[in-house]
Amino acid sequence: MxxxxxxxxxxxxxxxxxxxxxxxxxxxxxxxxxxxxxxxxxxxxxxxxxxxxxxxxxxxxxxxxxxxxxxxxxxxxxxxxxxxxxxxxxxxxxxxxxxxxxxxxxxxxxxxxxxxxxxxxxxxxxxxxxxxxxxxxxxxxxxxxxxxxxxxxxxxxxxxxxxxxxxxxxxxxxxxxxxxxxxxxxxxxxxxxxxxxxxxxxxxxxxxxxxxxxxxxxxxxxxxxxxKESMTVKKDNPLRVFLMNRNRIYLSRIHTGFWQHLFFIHYLLGVSLSINLIRFLSKKRIDLVMAYCKGIIAGFRNRDIQSKKYLKWR
Missing domain, CATH: 3.90.550.10 (Spore Coat Polysaccharide Biosynthesis Protein SpsA; Chain A)
Structure with a gap:
Protein backbone atom coordinates (compact mmCIF):
# COMPACT_ATOMS: atom_id res chain seq x y z
CA MET A 1 0.00 0.00 0.00
CA LYS A 228 32.94 23.57 -8.60
CA GLU A 229 34.10 26.76 -10.24
CA SER A 230 37.06 28.49 -8.66
CA MET A 231 36.49 31.83 -6.95
CA THR A 232 39.98 33.06 -7.76
CA VAL A 233 41.36 31.32 -10.85
CA LYS A 234 40.62 33.30 -13.99
CA LYS A 235 39.45 31.24 -16.94
CA ASP A 236 41.79 32.93 -19.37
CA ASN A 237 41.91 30.19 -21.95
CA PRO A 238 41.77 31.04 -25.67
CA LEU A 239 38.47 29.31 -26.42
CA ARG A 240 36.68 31.15 -23.63
CA VAL A 241 38.18 34.50 -24.66
CA PHE A 242 37.20 33.88 -28.28
CA LEU A 243 33.63 32.85 -27.45
CA MET A 244 33.01 35.61 -24.91
CA ASN A 245 33.92 38.29 -27.44
CA ARG A 246 32.21 36.74 -30.43
CA ASN A 247 29.05 36.07 -28.43
CA ARG A 248 28.63 39.46 -26.81
CA ILE A 249 28.74 41.05 -30.27
CA TYR A 250 26.07 38.61 -31.41
CA LEU A 251 23.98 39.20 -28.27
CA SER A 252 24.07 42.96 -28.82
CA ARG A 253 23.14 42.54 -32.48
CA ILE A 254 20.00 40.50 -31.79
CA HIS A 255 18.78 42.27 -28.64
CA THR A 256 19.49 45.97 -29.25
CA GLY A 257 18.49 48.60 -31.75
CA PHE A 258 20.78 50.23 -34.31
CA TRP A 259 22.08 53.10 -32.16
CA GLN A 260 22.58 51.01 -29.03
CA HIS A 261 24.48 48.39 -31.03
CA LEU A 262 26.59 51.14 -32.61
CA PHE A 263 27.45 52.46 -29.14
CA PHE A 264 28.43 48.94 -28.10
CA ILE A 265 30.78 48.57 -31.09
CA HIS A 266 32.34 51.95 -30.27
CA TYR A 267 32.87 50.85 -26.66
CA LEU A 268 34.23 47.45 -27.71
CA LEU A 269 36.81 48.84 -30.13
CA GLY A 270 37.59 52.05 -28.29
CA VAL A 271 37.76 50.92 -24.66
CA SER A 272 37.43 47.18 -24.10
CA LEU A 273 39.91 46.19 -26.81
CA SER A 274 42.67 48.44 -25.43
CA ILE A 275 42.15 47.34 -21.83
CA ASN A 276 42.21 43.65 -22.64
CA LEU A 277 45.15 43.81 -25.04
CA ILE A 278 47.21 45.56 -22.37
CA ARG A 279 46.12 42.95 -19.81
CA PHE A 280 47.00 40.00 -22.03
CA LEU A 281 50.30 41.47 -23.24
CA SER A 282 51.36 42.19 -19.65
CA LYS A 283 50.99 38.46 -19.02
CA LYS A 284 52.83 37.66 -22.27
CA ARG A 285 49.74 35.78 -23.46
CA ILE A 286 49.91 36.25 -27.22
CA ASP A 287 47.50 33.33 -27.59
CA LEU A 288 44.85 35.32 -25.73
CA VAL A 289 45.50 38.41 -27.86
CA MET A 290 44.93 36.32 -30.98
CA ALA A 291 41.81 34.70 -29.53
CA TYR A 292 40.40 38.08 -28.50
CA CYS A 293 40.92 39.58 -31.95
CA LYS A 294 39.60 36.50 -33.73
CA GLY A 295 36.52 36.59 -31.51
CA ILE A 296 35.81 40.18 -32.52
CA ILE A 297 36.30 39.38 -36.21
CA ALA A 298 34.06 36.31 -35.96
CA GLY A 299 31.44 38.40 -34.17
CA PHE A 300 31.41 41.02 -36.92
CA ARG A 301 31.25 38.33 -39.58
CA ASN A 302 28.55 36.44 -37.65
CA ARG A 303 30.62 33.27 -37.93
CA ASP A 304 29.63 29.98 -36.31
CA ILE A 305 32.32 28.20 -34.34
CA GLN A 306 34.39 25.71 -36.34
CA SER A 307 35.24 22.92 -33.95
CA LYS A 308 38.46 21.76 -35.62
CA LYS A 309 39.83 25.28 -35.67
CA TYR A 310 38.86 26.53 -32.23
CA LEU A 311 38.10 23.62 -29.91
CA LYS A 312 41.79 22.72 -29.72
CA TRP A 313 42.17 25.88 -27.60
CA ARG A 314 40.10 24.49 -24.78
Missing part, protein backbone atom coordinates in the same frame (compact mmCIF):
# COMPACT_ATOMS: atom_id res chain seq x y z
CA UNK A 2 2.85 2.41 0.78
CA UNK A 3 4.26 1.92 -2.70
CA UNK A 4 0.85 2.64 -4.24
CA UNK A 5 0.44 5.87 -2.28
CA UNK A 6 3.94 7.03 -3.21
CA UNK A 7 3.28 6.20 -6.85
CA UNK A 8 0.04 8.16 -6.79
CA UNK A 9 1.82 11.20 -5.33
CA UNK A 10 4.61 10.87 -7.88
CA UNK A 11 2.18 10.77 -10.78
CA UNK A 12 0.53 14.00 -9.61
CA UNK A 13 3.83 15.88 -9.55
CA UNK A 14 5.21 17.48 -12.73
CA UNK A 15 7.95 15.41 -14.29
CA UNK A 16 11.38 17.04 -14.30
CA UNK A 17 13.92 16.09 -16.96
CA UNK A 18 17.41 16.72 -15.56
CA UNK A 19 19.93 17.26 -18.36
CA UNK A 20 23.73 17.20 -18.00
CA UNK A 21 26.26 17.70 -20.78
CA UNK A 22 29.54 15.80 -20.59
CA UNK A 23 32.68 16.36 -22.60
CA UNK A 24 35.78 14.48 -21.46
CA UNK A 25 34.85 14.91 -17.77
CA UNK A 26 33.48 11.58 -16.61
CA UNK A 27 34.69 12.01 -13.02
CA UNK A 28 32.92 15.37 -12.61
CA UNK A 29 29.76 14.05 -14.22
CA UNK A 30 29.81 10.97 -11.99
CA UNK A 31 30.06 13.12 -8.86
CA UNK A 32 27.10 15.19 -10.01
CA UNK A 33 25.07 12.05 -10.75
CA UNK A 34 25.85 10.65 -7.30
CA UNK A 35 24.43 13.79 -5.70
CA UNK A 36 21.36 13.56 -7.95
CA UNK A 37 20.80 10.01 -6.70
CA UNK A 38 20.04 11.54 -3.29
CA UNK A 39 17.36 14.02 -4.36
CA UNK A 40 13.96 13.86 -2.69
CA UNK A 41 11.82 14.86 -5.67
CA UNK A 42 10.32 11.60 -6.97
CA UNK A 43 9.25 12.30 -10.55
CA UNK A 44 12.43 12.81 -12.56
CA UNK A 45 14.41 11.44 -15.45
CA UNK A 46 18.13 12.03 -15.83
CA UNK A 47 19.68 12.46 -19.26
CA UNK A 48 23.42 12.76 -19.87
CA UNK A 49 24.39 14.11 -23.27
CA UNK A 50 27.94 13.23 -24.28
CA UNK A 51 29.50 15.69 -26.70
CA UNK A 52 31.84 13.33 -28.52
CA UNK A 53 34.16 12.36 -25.66
CA UNK A 54 37.06 10.10 -26.63
CA UNK A 55 38.31 9.35 -23.11
CA UNK A 56 36.00 6.46 -22.27
CA UNK A 57 33.44 8.72 -20.58
CA UNK A 58 30.41 6.99 -22.06
CA UNK A 59 31.61 3.51 -21.13
CA UNK A 60 32.43 4.56 -17.57
CA UNK A 61 29.13 6.35 -17.01
CA UNK A 62 27.09 3.49 -18.48
CA UNK A 63 28.87 0.99 -16.23
CA UNK A 64 28.50 3.11 -13.09
CA UNK A 65 24.98 4.43 -13.75
CA UNK A 66 23.14 1.85 -15.87
CA UNK A 67 19.78 3.46 -15.12
CA UNK A 68 20.79 6.82 -16.64
CA UNK A 69 19.87 7.59 -20.23
CA UNK A 70 22.93 8.62 -22.24
CA UNK A 71 22.73 10.37 -25.59
CA UNK A 72 25.86 10.37 -27.76
CA UNK A 73 26.19 13.39 -30.03
CA UNK A 74 29.33 12.14 -31.75
CA UNK A 75 30.95 15.58 -31.72
CA UNK A 76 31.20 18.58 -29.45
CA UNK A 77 28.07 20.69 -29.91
CA UNK A 78 28.83 22.89 -26.92
CA UNK A 79 26.57 23.79 -24.02
CA UNK A 80 23.81 24.84 -26.38
CA UNK A 81 23.79 21.87 -28.76
CA UNK A 82 24.28 19.38 -25.95
CA UNK A 83 21.41 20.70 -23.88
CA UNK A 84 19.20 21.01 -26.95
CA UNK A 85 19.75 17.33 -27.73
CA UNK A 86 18.75 16.53 -24.17
CA UNK A 87 15.61 18.66 -24.28
CA UNK A 88 14.54 17.14 -27.60
CA UNK A 89 14.79 13.67 -26.06
CA UNK A 90 13.24 14.63 -22.71
CA UNK A 91 9.70 13.70 -21.68
CA UNK A 92 9.28 15.99 -18.68
CA UNK A 93 7.01 18.95 -18.00
CA UNK A 94 10.11 20.84 -16.90
CA UNK A 95 13.69 20.89 -18.16
CA UNK A 96 16.41 21.28 -15.52
CA UNK A 97 19.71 22.18 -17.17
CA UNK A 98 22.53 21.44 -14.77
CA UNK A 99 26.28 21.83 -15.25
CA UNK A 100 28.19 18.61 -14.72
CA UNK A 101 30.61 20.42 -12.37
CA UNK A 102 27.91 20.88 -9.74
CA UNK A 103 26.50 18.99 -6.79
CA UNK A 104 23.04 19.56 -5.39
CA UNK A 105 21.19 19.57 -2.09
CA UNK A 106 18.77 16.63 -1.79
CA UNK A 107 15.70 18.88 -1.73
CA UNK A 108 16.79 21.42 -4.33
CA UNK A 109 14.11 20.64 -6.92
CA UNK A 110 11.04 20.81 -4.66
CA UNK A 111 11.05 24.57 -3.87
CA UNK A 112 11.63 25.51 -7.52
CA UNK A 113 8.72 23.35 -8.70
CA UNK A 114 6.46 24.68 -5.94
CA UNK A 115 7.27 28.25 -6.98
CA UNK A 116 6.95 27.62 -10.72
CA UNK A 117 3.61 25.83 -10.29
CA UNK A 118 2.22 28.71 -8.22
CA UNK A 119 1.94 31.08 -11.20
CA UNK A 120 1.44 30.39 -14.90
CA UNK A 121 3.38 33.57 -15.71
CA UNK A 122 6.58 32.22 -14.14
CA UNK A 123 8.59 30.81 -17.03
CA UNK A 124 11.84 29.75 -15.39
CA UNK A 125 13.62 29.57 -12.04
CA UNK A 126 17.27 29.43 -11.02
CA UNK A 127 18.43 28.21 -7.59
CA UNK A 128 20.95 29.73 -5.24
CA UNK A 129 24.44 28.81 -6.42
CA UNK A 130 27.42 28.83 -4.07
CA UNK A 131 31.05 27.88 -4.57
CA UNK A 132 31.74 24.23 -3.82
CA UNK A 133 35.07 24.95 -2.12
CA UNK A 134 33.60 27.93 -0.24
CA UNK A 135 29.93 27.07 0.37
CA UNK A 136 29.42 30.18 2.49
CA UNK A 137 30.15 32.38 -0.55
CA UNK A 138 27.50 33.13 -3.15
CA UNK A 139 28.05 32.89 -6.88
CA UNK A 140 24.44 33.58 -7.89
CA UNK A 141 21.46 34.94 -5.96
CA UNK A 142 19.59 36.22 -8.99
CA UNK A 143 20.46 38.26 -12.04
CA UNK A 144 21.71 41.80 -11.68
CA UNK A 145 22.22 44.61 -14.15
CA UNK A 146 22.19 43.93 -17.88
CA UNK A 147 24.26 46.49 -19.80
CA UNK A 148 24.06 45.55 -23.47
CA UNK A 149 25.76 48.79 -24.51
CA UNK A 150 28.95 47.43 -22.96
CA UNK A 151 28.23 43.72 -23.17
CA UNK A 152 28.30 43.39 -19.40
CA UNK A 153 26.12 41.55 -16.92
CA UNK A 154 26.26 41.17 -13.16
CA UNK A 155 25.04 38.57 -10.69
CA UNK A 156 23.16 39.55 -7.55
CA UNK A 157 25.07 38.49 -4.44
CA UNK A 158 28.23 37.52 -6.32
CA UNK A 159 31.18 36.85 -3.96
CA UNK A 160 29.14 37.90 -0.92
CA UNK A 161 28.69 35.86 2.24
CA UNK A 162 25.62 33.67 2.36
CA UNK A 163 24.37 35.25 5.57
CA UNK A 164 20.64 35.26 4.87
CA UNK A 165 20.43 38.56 3.02
CA UNK A 166 19.21 36.77 -0.09
CA UNK A 167 16.75 34.49 1.63
CA UNK A 168 13.58 35.48 -0.23
CA UNK A 169 12.35 34.22 -3.58
CA UNK A 170 12.30 37.22 -5.92
CA UNK A 171 11.65 38.00 -9.55
CA UNK A 172 14.94 38.58 -11.30
CA UNK A 173 16.47 39.45 -14.64
CA UNK A 174 18.67 36.52 -15.60
CA UNK A 175 18.94 32.78 -15.25
CA UNK A 176 22.30 31.20 -14.46
CA UNK A 177 23.55 28.63 -16.95
CA UNK A 178 25.01 26.39 -14.24
CA UNK A 179 21.52 25.50 -13.01
CA UNK A 180 18.14 26.55 -14.37
CA UNK A 181 14.63 25.13 -14.43
CA UNK A 182 12.37 26.05 -17.34
CA UNK A 183 8.85 24.97 -18.25
CA UNK A 184 8.49 22.85 -21.37
CA UNK A 185 5.60 25.03 -22.56
CA UNK A 186 7.88 28.07 -22.40
CA UNK A 187 10.61 26.37 -24.45
CA UNK A 188 7.98 25.40 -27.02
CA UNK A 189 7.24 29.11 -27.45
CA UNK A 190 10.66 30.72 -27.08
CA UNK A 191 12.59 27.97 -28.84
CA UNK A 192 15.60 25.91 -27.84
CA UNK A 193 18.94 27.46 -26.93
CA UNK A 194 20.48 29.39 -29.81
CA UNK A 195 23.26 27.08 -30.99
CA UNK A 196 25.14 29.95 -32.60
CA UNK A 197 26.39 30.82 -29.10
CA UNK A 198 27.90 27.34 -28.53
CA UNK A 199 28.80 28.39 -24.97
CA UNK A 200 28.67 31.64 -22.95
CA UNK A 201 25.89 34.24 -23.10
CA UNK A 202 23.35 31.66 -24.28
CA UNK A 203 21.44 31.79 -20.98
CA UNK A 204 21.44 35.59 -21.21
CA UNK A 205 19.88 35.36 -24.66
CA UNK A 206 17.33 32.85 -23.37
CA UNK A 207 16.50 35.00 -20.32
CA UNK A 208 15.91 38.07 -22.46
CA UNK A 209 13.77 36.10 -24.90
CA UNK A 210 11.70 34.49 -22.13
CA UNK A 211 10.97 37.88 -20.58
CA UNK A 212 10.13 39.41 -23.97
CA UNK A 213 7.38 36.80 -24.26
CA UNK A 214 5.87 38.11 -21.04
CA UNK A 215 7.09 35.40 -18.67
CA UNK A 216 8.90 36.19 -15.44
CA UNK A 217 12.10 34.65 -14.12
CA UNK A 218 12.59 33.91 -10.44
CA UNK A 219 15.42 33.20 -8.02
CA UNK A 220 14.69 30.51 -5.41
CA UNK A 221 17.06 30.62 -2.40
CA UNK A 222 15.70 27.45 -0.80
CA UNK A 223 17.13 25.45 -3.69
CA UNK A 224 20.89 25.02 -3.33
CA UNK A 225 23.52 24.09 -5.91
CA UNK A 226 27.25 23.90 -5.23
CA UNK A 227 29.38 24.86 -8.23
Missing amino acids: KYTVNKMIENRLPKVSIILVNWMQAALTASCLKSLNQISYPNTEIIVVDNGSCDGSVERLRAEFPEIRIIENGRNLGYTGGNNAGMLAATGNYFLLLNNDTEVAPDFIDPMIHLAESDTEIGAVSPKIVYYDHPDTIQYAGGGKIDLTRGRISWRGWMQKDDGRFGEAVETTLLHGAALLVKRCVVEKVGLLNEHFFAYYEEIDWSLSIRKLGYSIYFMPKSLVLH
